[in-house]
Amino acid sequence: MLFMTQNILKNFVRPKATRAYPFVVREPFENFRGELVNDMDKCIFCSMCAKKCPSQCITVDRTTGTWDCDPYACVYCSVCVDSCPVNSLSMKNQHRKPAVVKEPLLLKGTPPQPKKKTGARAKASGSETPPADRTAPGGDDTPKAE
């Protein structure tokens, strides 16, 4: 009988199990996945994160140079962070602040310009003969090439 009394009495002298939250905040753990951040200086707009994302919350537009993430669809699994080839994505260990309006995370950057390569190829192809326009629409279908 009265087995719980012992626990109750101990609880009087133990420190509290809860904390007065908005005033006392626990330090977040180092590895906690709180918020997805993208370093747009490093991002190469390869779309690998968008392809791997299980909740498909990331949209990458290479032409306009935008990287768009819907933080309310994100499941914070960090698969994108693992798959990023240039390590531009990372997880902050602080969770997002509560919001009144659901705004997507829209970041802008400058996509790497493949101008030099195409310029070189154009020069090379210009000096020789045809394939310049063949590479654009149906570059994959091999057999018909001249």
Next chain:
Amino acid sequence: MARTIIPFGPQHPVLPEPVHLKLVVEDEIVKEAVPALGYVHRGLEKLVQIRDYHQMIQIVERVCGICSCIHAKAYCQGIETLMGVEVPDRGRFLRVIWGELHRVHSHLLWLGLFADAFGFESVFQQFWKVREKIMDMMEATAGNRVIISVNVVGGTRYDLSPEQLRWILEGLVEVEQGVKALQKTMLEDYTVKARTVGVGVLTREQALELGAAGPTLRGSGVAQDMRQLGYSAYSDLDFEPVVETGGDSYSRSTVRFREVLQSIDLVRQAIARLPEGDTRVPVKGNPEGEVVVRVEQPRGELLYYIKANGTKFLDRCRIRTPTFANVPPLLAMVGGLELADVPVVVLSIDPCISCTER
């Protein structure tokens, strides 16, 4: 008094998730129960057709929050079997550590809810206080409290450093003390026993006939635990399935209580025998063929049937969860009960409706 139908659920204070039972009562004695499921069906199995097999890991984790790690483990094991991938030893042991931590937190959650079901609020809060330490362990080691997302095809995504292992072991001492401090209250208290002993009896024969799973089955005296199959690193660890022979709500809660201590012991064993090396192997290609995987979830046997066709999309992923198996035994238990005992008995099978309906 004539027969009356009393609806139980889908929203009921004792139910964390929606399930509906039509209770046919006569003089407050339940004569029959008719279940109605489908309130949280999300069609997750259908997603195999539009998400590749790697992305499905995060989706199967969301079949059930409480046992997310074990869902992902079962799924990954299936894909690994199809692709002939051998998980490194360290990866196998780490899966056991996180899996057992999940079992501890699931059982502590249930023990709290069960205490709440018979109105013992202080025990409820006390169990959840103890559970918080396990949640911290998962958050610190895997980055999230519940859906920890550690499993990948080929092993585990994260490793545990020696400091983290030491910290887990220290924390487990605290958890064990906290759980043991509540042992007498949960298992010997007069009021608790009055509400649970002899209530909702499922005999051994009934349990086998109706296909009960997990602690519901073990509480009826059948020593069946899928971990005995030796998947992950369970073949390298010593344990015996926890069995109670009463078959009532008390036996089922005792099984879960003892399993908390057993899981703590398994984590300690796994940490003590944790080999060095990689946690995962790289995986290339796509799975092909059919496989059935059985693992032990906190609620019982979890079965995955996976059919792959050699592309990155699977043909079929069928998930059979333990609560689905435990619904027919529940209906058998409820018959003949007093109406006031129904919430306690419904909770005694640890119903996970999100799992059941996927």
